[in-house]
Amino acid sequence: MSEALDFIANPDGTYSLAPGIYFNLPEAIYHADNSLGSTSIKDLATKPCKWQYDRLRPNKEVSEPEHLKWGHAWHCRVLEGKAAFDQRYAKLPTPNDFPKALNTADQIKDFLRMHGQKLTGNKLDLMSRAKELDDCPEFFDEILAKWHFDHPNYVELSDRMVREIEDAVSNMQRDPTLTAVMEAGTLIDGAAEMSIFWIDERGLRRKCRFDYSLAPTATRSKALIVDLKSFATYKGGNDEDAAIRKVYDMAYDVQVAAYMEGYHAALKLLELGMVFGTPPAGNYLHKFLTADGADWVWVMMRKDNAMVPVTLSIDTEDKMFAHAKNIVAAALDTYRFYTNLWGSDQLWTPPPQVPLRLNHSVMPTYNRGIQYEQPNNR
Numbered sequence: 001m002s003e004a005l006d007f008i009a010n011p012d013g014t015y016s017l018a019p020g021i022y023f024n025l026p027e028a029i030y031h032a033d034n035s036l037g038s039t040s041i042k043d044l045a046t047k048p049c050k051w052q053y054d055r056l057r058p059n060k061e062v063s064e065p066e067h068l069k070w071g072h073a074w075h076c077r078v079l080e081g082k083a084a085f086d087q088r089y090a091k092l093p094t095p096n097d098f099p100k101a102l103n104t105a106d107q108i109k110d111f112l113r114m115h116g117q118k119l120t121g122n123k124l125d126l127m128s129r130a131k132e133l134d135d136c137p138e139f140f141d142e143i144l145a146k147w148h149f150d151h152p153n154y155v156e157l158s159d160r161m162v163r164e165i166e167d168a169v170s171n172m173q174r175d176p177t178l179t180a181v182m183e184a185g186t187l188i189d190g191a192a193e194m195s196i197f198w199i200d201e202r203g204l205r206r207k208c209r210f211d212y213s214l215a216p217t218a219t220r221s222k223a224l225i226v227d228l229k230s231f232a233t234y235k236g237g238n239d240e241d242a243a244i245r246k247v248y249d250m251a252y253d254v255q256v257a258a259y260m261e262g263y264h265a266a267l268k269l270l271e272l273g274m275v276f277g278t279p280p281a282g283n284y285l286h287k288f289l290t291a292d293g294a295d296w297v298w299v300m301m302r303k304d305n306a307m308v309p310v311t312l313s314i315d316t317e318d319k320m321f322a323h324a325k326n327i328v329a330a331a332l333d334t335y336r337f338y339t340n341l342w343g344s345d346q347l348w349t350p351p352p353q354v355p356l357r358l359n360h361s362v363m364p365t366y367n368r369g370i371q372y373e374q375p376n377n378r
Contacts, residue, residue: 010034016205021269021285022195023277025209027072030195035207036335038255045254045331048338052348064155071230073157074165074301077185078172078228079192079212085165089157093147095140102130103140111137168230168307172299177311181214187226190214191280191288198265202332208262215287223291225259225316227252232304243300243310256296257324260316263294293317 007029009015014034022030036044043051064072077085095103102108108126109119115133119126123141130136148154157165169185172178181187195209212226229252236242247253267289269275279285294316302308314320338348 017197017207018274019198019269020196020274020276021266021279022197023191023193023275023279025193025195025277027193030207030209033197033207035197035205036332037207037209038258041258041328041331042251042254044335045327048331048334049348049350052338056345056347066161067230067232069155069157070161070164070303071228073155073161074168074230075211075228077165077169078187081186082184087151088153089155089162090151091159091162092154092156093144098138098140098143101138101140101143102127108139164303164307168301168309171307172301172309175309175311177297177313178299178309181224181226187212190224190226191284196262196266196269198262198269200261200265200332202336204332204335206258206262206265208259210259213288215284216291221292222315223288223294224297225263225294226297226299227255228299228301230301230303232302234304239302239305239308239310240312242302243298243312246300247298247312251324251327252298253321253324254327256316257321257328260294260321261328263289263316 007015007017007026009032013032015029015032017029017033017035040051043054073085073089076088095101102111105123105126108123108130111130111133112119112126117129117133121129127139127141130139166185173182173185181189191210191213193209193211194213195207197205197207200206210225211228214224214226216223229246229250231243231246233246233249234242235245235249270285270289275285295313296316298312300310300312302310341351342348
């Protein structure tokens with residue numbers, strides 16, 4: 001096994017990680033690596049020129065959308081455990097949590113007044129004067145500053161979101177399929193967020209990141225890859241129909257097809273010793289990559305219906321993925337075509353086409369709301 005690498009960013013802020021299997025890789029670095037992941041492949045399959053435009057002209061959002069924040073927090077709770085969740089998403093302390101601490105300038109003045117001290121100056125002056133007294137209480141400002149120092153990657157969640165996430169993991173724990181591999185709302189006995197980077201047969205840099213992987217056991221000959229998805233769009237007569245429709249609408253099968261190419265490439269990386277970070281103990285990784293096939297397990301969290309988890313599983317060799325594999329191949333061919341045509345650092349434009357010639361049979365005849373078309377004006 002190899003030691004962890006130092007991650008050095010490219011001048012444009014991206015990363016180009018060496019091929020290998022990575023554990024404990026920060027999520028931000030994984031997403032910033034410029035290899036092709038499944039999201040890029042799906043976009044290349046539908047709108048390659050827009051994919052390149054967004055890559056070169058990123059729209060940097062100031063804050064993370066609420067649904068993504070919820071999903072990341074849920075992933076953290078399920079994959080990394082309650083302690084990691086509390087470190088990153090724990091509720092901010094409030095003055096009510098520290099009733100003896102001095103918070104406002106008036107409270108500090110009251111304390112100084114009791115000791116016959118001057119009451120002039122700004123809040124920092126008042127705090128400095130109060131600290132000189134032996135019985136000075138804590139200051140809430142300093143408690144909060146220390147808390148932020150101890151939680152450098154903190155993301156604030158509403159009380160409602162924290163409650164929803166705990167309800168979600170509680171319902172997962174009750175699921176008869178999941179309970180065997182969960183403890184206290186967290187997946188166990190496997191590897192969380194295993195990242196794989198490889199160069200495929202086209203010479204393209206690729207990547208994938210399994211939410212949670214489980215090696216075979218004495219009672220199960222196949223490896224399991226658990227993929228957490230949350231959704232709120234209702235389509236279908238029941239929870240299962242809605243989850244299946246979401247898999248279809250979001251092309252999650254295409255993600256599986258792309259990721260399984262990484263799964264198969266990982267065995268060669270393992271044989272070459274290209275493993276970074278700290279994998280699970282023993283021969284876990286070898287057992288996972290040499291299993292008698294792999295089942296993909298979607299845990300679909302129904303956010304709009306009482307945080308009900310729907311578990312879907314499928315053999316990754318099922319012919320359902322034949323079409324998805326073709327989509328992946330076509331998307332990669334599209335990437336190579338446009339890269340050869342325009343390069344990787346220029347905007348892409350579709351190849352020139354003969355202008356489309358119109359006639360009267362092409363335009364629809366519906367009423368567009370123009371005054372001339374209104375019956376009372378004819």
